[in-house]
Amino acid sequence: MKKLFIISILLTLLTSAGFGQRKIINLPDLPGFVTLKCDFHSHTVFSDGNVWPTVRVDEALRDGLDVLAITDHLEYTPKKNFIPVDHNAAWKICEPYAKERNLILVHGTEITRKMAPGHFNALFIEDANLIAKDSVWDNFEEAIKQGAFLLWNHPGWKSQEPDGIPKLYDIHNKMIKKGWIHGIEFFNESEYYPLVFTFCEQNNIALIGNSDVHGIISEIYTEPEYTHRPMTLVFAKERSHDSLKEAMFAGRTMVYFRDILVAKEEYALPFFDQCITVGKPYHQDDKNIYFEVSNNSDVPFFLVNGTAGAPSQLTLGANSVTRIAISKKVTSPLLYDVRNVFTGEKAVLKVELKY
Amino acid sequence: MKKLFIISILLTLLTSAGFGQRKIINLPDLPGFVTLKCDFHSHTVFSDGNVWPTVRVDEALRDGLDVLAITDHLEYTPKKNFIPVDHNAAWKICEPYAKERNLILVHGTEITRKMAPGHFNALFIEDANLIAKDSVWDNFEEAIKQGAFLLWNHPGWKSQEPDGIPKLYDIHNKMIKKGWIHGIEFFNESEYYPLVFTFCEQNNIALIGNSDVHGIISEIYTEPEYTHRPMTLVFAKERSHDSLKEAMFAGRTMVYFRDILVAKEEYALPFFDQCITVGKPYHQDDKNIYFEVSNNSDVPFFLVNGTAGAPSQLTLGANSVTRIAISKKVTSPLLYDVRNVFTGEKAVLKVELKY
């Protein structure tokens, strides 16, 4: 009796996804804030990218992002023999396209200089053509005049820093003094720069993670190696362009890539608490107490350095319930380091499981 | 700079899943009830199955089930030349094993007769060996004496009903009169029997869906054709053996297989409402109003026969947000049939999207 199969086929045939669909990335909100999933760095055929701008919007929607910035290079336009230069072209093409699709599009551009100062995205701008100037300082002044959030991109990129280590040069210190570096990329494409955490901590700068995509997202971030692009989680008062901007300047961000989360402890700890539920013991025998820990998020948590007597390591799988058996002899609090949640250049989140 | 990659590798190397893990099947609870995911029909080497009983428990946990019954045949034991017959063997082996792992194990057996009456599972029993009798009526009497829930299995199985259509024979009517048929399988393995809905509706019997697995779950229900085995959702007051039993006899069930849900409307409608959130309009232009519908569950919903002027078909993807553009001319309520939620032998759920 193959009736069932045929029904399923008919269902498939009538698939009609309305005006488009985005998957839900299962990451919790924080109390009082919504968690916006954002990528602030991407390229199109209007600089050295390989796709038409609307492809970036379609990719972002499909990936479940709330926010996208297209940031074509001001100073690097290798396709200009075929495509005349207009630094606002991608914005003009995508602004109405994104609005119809409920994606928050951020007007941006990339100031593209040798190190120092390297590459900077100017976000929340009004006119990229006006920012194109001869001197980099003039770039920055115009961007600031337009109210830009200035983001230092891939500060340890080996093409510009052969040892891979980001450095604060004079111009960076001068910018910091003026409050002109608002964010720094901790993740870029497939790289990361641990020292960025220290720069951000000491100078009250937002941690950022972006794809910097030039090719095609679905070809670069493929399973099994990747399940998602690098992204910035912004804790905003509501899902709107203005709330996003406020939260960015306030530094309420977390970066997320592979199975790694990076944030100040004040965001990392409540985020973990929103993901995890520890159940009451469901069973005991002569030796052990048994209980379950639910992780209702897409991020697994790798717990290490457990309290003496308890399991030294525990993996709380994504969207899974983990059973744990603890010896009755363990009476101290159940403390762990969360190996994949960084709360400093060399620090990881410390948590307690209260069963 | 390949540092990131190496961190990820190290994380993987330290994976340690505690005392085991089960995935979360993303299906909502109903107000006042928890949704237990159950399979009440499975076999082991103690009848004609091919695995040791603990494998059934491991499979169920991995699949995210709350409840399992192992129901080896009383009258069919083809391995008896190698394995002496003990109808309680699987229960004895698995009862402590399941308890340590927080799986609710139901003591069961399968009364295995020619049609009529065909095959029946006796669930919540005390001793399967006592139920093994010469006459099928004696089987039933002993099962009822032990407080069993009697489940009529695969009533349209072609080996017993060549036309695939379930029929109520005298013995079934006699059983119904005594209140001895408590459930009937609507789904079994990869089959379904639409007429079962009518039998259940007219006689106040619980709708049930089970795997009836003999081989290996992960080899039978493989992607892309399947994402999960057939199962029964039971709406219980709490997650316990006793609450489960109360809910089963009260008929608070829904069956779930492939992308199909089958239940009385009193369960199907609130279930849909728990899965779906319709957002406020986020945009409008001269012609259309735009809004989003979130489906926070693992089941896609296939909406058809839309109100005149609205999209005639909509697929609300699993764990996805669907954008919808509705003409401003449509002012009547937005009504749809949900093609994959059956509320009768030939009826499907009717819903309204209120934006």
Place this chain on the structure above:
Amino acid sequence: MKKLFIISILLTLLTSAGFGQRKIINLPDLPGFVTLKCDFHSHTVFSDGNVWPTVRVDEALRDGLDVLAITDHLEYTPKKNFIPVDHNAAWKICEPYAKERNLILVHGTEITRKMAPGHFNALFIEDANLIAKDSVWDNFEEAIKQGAFLLWNHPGWKSQEPDGIPKLYDIHNKMIKKGWIHGIEFFNESEYYPLVFTFCEQNNIALIGNSDVHGIISEIYTEPEYTHRPMTLVFAKERSHDSLKEAMFAGRTMVYFRDILVAKEEYALPFFDQCITVGKPYHQDDKNIYFEVSNNSDVPFFLVNGTAGAPSQLTLGANSVTRIAISKKVTSPLLYDVRNVFTGEKAVLKVELKY
């Protein structure tokens, strides 16, 4: 001892694919010919496509193609406000790029008219800008002057033929009389037009299958629904541009999409024979003779209407060995229809399995 795991990781870390890689599509050559895998229809940002031309070359290489044509529209250039029109732009950009990568690039363009005559690709041309003329007949004359292979695209496309059925209009008959239709698409994107087989058979025209891709191949042809784009297999004397051209004009083609092959019997039968090996019987018992059939290709073959007494249906899985048990009573030749190899508008390939 986790040493093995670490070795595997180190291996992965040192992955370095030289100057790029293409997968081997496992399809046999025919005696005396090499089988070239070809897509003769694709678009870029230079008409209404969404990618830079080099993306098309990269996609083709990754997909294992030998041959690609980029065929931007002459008469439809919706991006012209941002990109000045040059109908040879994609060719100029990709010609050296493809040469370095051993992809045979065919210079092409798409003549884009209402039905009749509809859309035609001109392939093997010298200058697309010269083909852009006011009248369609002038288009064709110039293309023919340049030595073009004229390919009638998607003749049953519903935007131009609402009933989905291709028709030979006066202009087509006139072209055929002059020998100006060299190929017709049987497959286009996800569509097919059975009647094309008859048109080709009666007029000695090559059967063609193409993707007509505008977006991104890896997002359109995704598993499980698709394992590859539609393609034309060309049986050429050697792997070269000139041999390709000779074979195309000679009509030595087969089209391949999903699990379906379409070709004249003179190509379909030897192709099947190159894929399939029937083994000697490995076992027999009182009732049956047992033998194996190897299918060393990526195409499964669905055999139906078997000789009386033999299994009526057999699926010879791709890259698999299928065991078959035949009753000893069957003495006639083992004949089957191959349901997924079309040798006519309504005909399928007939084969014999000789064990």
Place this chain on the structure above:
Amino acid sequence: MKKLFIISILLTLLTSAGFGQRKIINLPDLPGFVTLKCDFHSHTVFSDGNVWPTVRVDEALRDGLDVLAITDHLEYTPKKNFIPVDHNAAWKICEPYAKERNLILVHGTEITRKMAPGHFNALFIEDANLIAKDSVWDNFEEAIKQGAFLLWNHPGWKSQEPDGIPKLYDIHNKMIKKGWIHGIEFFNESEYYPLVFTFCEQNNIALIGNSDVHGIISEIYTEPEYTHRPMTLVFAKERSHDSLKEAMFAGRTMVYFRDILVAKEEYALPFFDQCITVGKPYHQDDKNIYFEVSNNSDVPFFLVNGTAGAPSQLTLGANSVTRIAISKKVTSPLLYDVRNVFTGEKAVLKVELKY
């Protein structure tokens, strides 16, 4: 026009795999020999495994193996309260079952002792019950009397060798002297023991790799971590039980797991040569010569330590063609180490690419 889709569905509905199917593992034969894919170590419910014996045969066929041995423990039968001990039970059940399915089944058992000597499989035996003796030396004598191939299992298993390093104890040396160790496991389940290569080299013993499966193959060796179980490749004169046995005693084996091959150079080098074809240069420019290397096998080859001036690393992907650009300045032979083909405890295969 959705006709195509419906055809594909109909094709799927008529799938019928004859009497079963096995996938083709794409590994070449050696000149004069056929390459048999073998697993000589597996368990069932008749010792401490979790499946009925026929499941092992079904798994082996699906995995594309030619040869299987079921080797239940003589001295460890933890299910004996439910299943009476008969060391030949699995053989009796599977022997006719395998014959009908063209799988070469090897009669075996596992002698299960503390270290030293540890665990040994006796393969090609006649009666396992006769081998069950009090003393391990009596085990061996009886096995040898039956003509057994004696295989030392997992010699570095941490439960028996806490440092993970295999050691030759007195009893092993005594056995070697008598010619009673015919094979040693280099791979077992997910482990490997490099020192085994040296033991085998010095004492003319066959290298072996096995799964030692107790659970379910398809749940243990899952993608992406695994694509296949560990196996032994045996280079036999033909595909038969007797040829297999001859080749085993002659030591014509290679072991294969993950992407790693391990064999004496006399087998490893011709095997590589059968997999790899180096093409003639297809292009050159001022600086480079371009050519392709085809790898027509399921094993990628990781080439390192390239000749000066040539790419230092090259990955020849499985079933892929790799393009290579070599500077015209390189005139010496193109030599590489194949990092994943071991020809000694610390040696890897050295090859030349002749373009």
